[in-house]
Amino acid sequence: DAKTTQPPSMDCAEGRAANLPCNHSTISGNEYVYWYRQIHSQGPQYIIHGLKNNETNEMASLIITEDRKSSTLILPHATLRDTAVYYCIVRVDGSNYQLIWGAGTKLIIKP
């Protein structure tokens, strides 16, 4: 079973920041939070990951709460090409295979 909970769908206006929430209340101390997205039927695309500190890369920012029970993926300036299903996943430290995928959030960017 997925260890994360995400809203099934969200809308965002083009050019605005898209904030995608994820609940992982049962996360343990050595589990990382990963974000992927999948556009149409393409292969999932890695976005960002983190353990306890906030992270930022060229694609997005990841904000993890202090108690680590939830996180938010931020796409700072959403474009139409960001329309996709976004998956929040937790992975056990050192477990190189154990990605448990949920249903994700369908993000629709509107012009």
Added chain:
Amino acid sequence: DAGITQSPRHKVTETGTPVTLRCHQTENHRYMYWYRQDPGHGLRLIHYSYGVKDTDKGEVSDGYSVSRSKTEDFLLTLESATSSQTSVYFCAISESSGTHNQPQHFGDGTRLSIL
């Protein structure tokens, strides 16, 4: 993008026939994975490999076998395909887990239909 090639990209075959899907990588990554994705489900792990000739089962391994004779190639075989194996199959790769947090990178998938 990670250098991952899946072949074929599409295949239609009949129940009871053997099917082999190929995943080829040019990144020299140690770990390779096969997932399937079905409507209403997230990706589910079938098998994975942690080195040449080193493989292990995932969540939904029944009816599938794998082989890895070279670092760059990971084969998924359906010995006798069934209609329940109609799915989209994704291959993924990742570097050594030395730092314990290397992400997986995915290929573009193989759409397999078993009639």
